[in-house]
Amino acid sequence: MLQSPPRFEDDHLGEETSLLPEDDATRNPTPLPKLQIAVIISVWFAESIISNSISPYLNQLVKELPIVGGDERKVGYYTGIIVSAHFAAEAVTVLHWNRLSDHIGRKPVLLLCLIGVIVSVIVFGLSRSFWALVLSRALHGALKGYGGVVKSMTAELTDETNVARGFSMLLMSYSLGDAIGPFIGGILSRPQDRWPSVFYHSFWAQYPYSLPCFVTAACGCASFTANVIYLKETVNCGLLTGLRPPSLETSSDAAGEEPASILHAVPPKGLEKPPPLSSILTRPVLISITSYSILALLCMASIALAPLVWSTSIELGGLGLSPSSIGLWMSGYGCMNGIVQYALSPRLISRFGPRAVFLTSVSICALIYALFPFENLALRYAFGGSGVAERLLITLQISLFCVAQMGFSAVYMYISSAVSNKRLLGATYGLAQMVAAIQCMAGPAAADWLFAFSLTNNVLGGNFAYVILVGLVGVGLCVSAQLPRNMWTHRSN
16 A cells, blocks of 8 residues: 655755665665666667767867868867857756646656757758857757756656666766767768768768768657657646556556655645745755756866867877767767766765765866876877877776766755655756756856867966866865765655
């Protein structure tokens, strides 16, 4: 017999109080509803492939545009605008998409947004001017409202015993996209140059970067089909009775799985619509979202810098790598990151706590930035002979990327536990995604702009950007130190 879930208030117990009661802390983890988790993470997997497939060739694409005027040092300015347009549009719209999912359900919002993203990537592949690229990326960001929806559904399908595993699987799927997306972008860009006997039609010369966009759009179509057929709604949008939605009653049984805990999926009894949006602005929510946005800023700045620095000529402080080489390195990072997020992240969080993992992730970003100039020095002076030292440093750097990404599993747990009323879970993740999108917009743009500014003005030998970014890590540590040792807890009535 299902029991009504506990009600929550806005006031919290002590921040150091253990999240779980003694009898829950030692119980075996609840089995995850595998089919539902699988179709949900397929959306995040497709999104990762689509978003990351452009990274190996974006700088080369911009370099070929008339707006650059043949000056390689200006590429960072324009790539920053393209990337920022995506996150600016996401910041404006994502809260509304997630708030809408609280009212009409998660599934229709997720499917509608997925269709829009598929269309946007096709438009990107057929764009031939700078502003067309900007608009297509903005369209992608405006319709990427499923970011918070996917995280909300993951929280609704898990409980305190398996939430870390659920979010680690979500990050693992994105990491696999990190591996496959750059590989697709690097290998399939300019196919007429690589396979002239197959791609001999003039279309491929006119649109040399369209093939990877078509392939990644097909991945999005596959995810859309799977979600149409198999995804079950996790929000009861009718008269709420305190019981779980009918779709959840049958989803795990049909798949032959153990039902997951529904604590997150069940709204308080008698509530007919989500509470006002202002009710989510509690101290735990604000601290958790601010910490999330800081990590997003630092990670996006480092990931945006990597292909830019690697593609820049050696004389200007880069590594002079080709799009295919960058794609292979980024794919290697994605493979490594998938293993780390799935195998290590939940174990480390369980062993050391989410705050220790999160603060470590923020600190690691300083080392990532510091490695960029050393990679150039290693290649310029051939330490170790024929680029051996350079490859070792890149390997170390992408390993640190993986460590930094573990902080997202921890902070998603903080956001989920900070919500006192689970009917506001979608809106809370929407707000988190909006703030993170603003930071992701500022991060790549500021990093690319600082890199270009450092080169064109020879500030600190072209290393001024790295000094500023390392300083931001210190600011992030000061803010994130306010997180509790364990997850947020609420005082029940």
